[in-house]
Amino acid sequence: MTEAILHVCTTCRAGREVREGDATPGALLHAHLRALARAREDARVRVHEAKCLANCAGGCSAAIAMPGKWSYLLGGLDLENASDLLDFAAIYAASLTGVVMPSRRPPALATMVHGRIPALPQLTGHD
Numbered sequence: 001m002t003e004a005i006l007h008v009c010t011t012c013r014a015g016r017e018v019r020e021g022d023a024t025p026g027a028l029l030h031a032h033l034r035a036l037a038r039a040r041e042d043a044r045v046r047v048h049e050a051k052c053l054a055n056c057a058g059g060c061s062a063a064i065a066m067p068g069k070w071s072y073l074l075g076g077l078d079l080e081n082a083s084d085l086l087d088f089a090a091i092y093a094a095s096l097t098g099v100v101m102p103s104r105r106p107p108a109l110a111t112m113v114h115g116r117i118p119a120l121p122q123l124t125g126h127d
């Protein structure tokens, strides 16, 4: 079974003050998502760490991608919608093109899509 890759920004501060040595909201979200994904048998996602996805004003951020599919930049994430995010990742992983229509997204994530990027074309070497 193919898995989606969820890159979670661990440097996101989500507009909060973070004292030196304290975990950022992004790092807490990353750790929580990793633990949740490990515990769920239906998880079709691997959670990776990223440092800044250039969506710093958009709340805690992540990006989801798979070869041959649209990629999504996600924002406004928090610990409370982490489980919904894994549901979204499973729907994304099962989709043919990566497109997950708003009606199929968990309601808590209605405004989380901050951008999307088309899949790379198949390169044949003859273009």
Ligand code: FES
Pocket (backbone or CB within 6 Å): 009, 010, 011, 012, 013, 026, 051, 052, 053, 054, 055, 056, 061
């Ligand atoms: S610090 Fe997370 S997107 Fe920039």
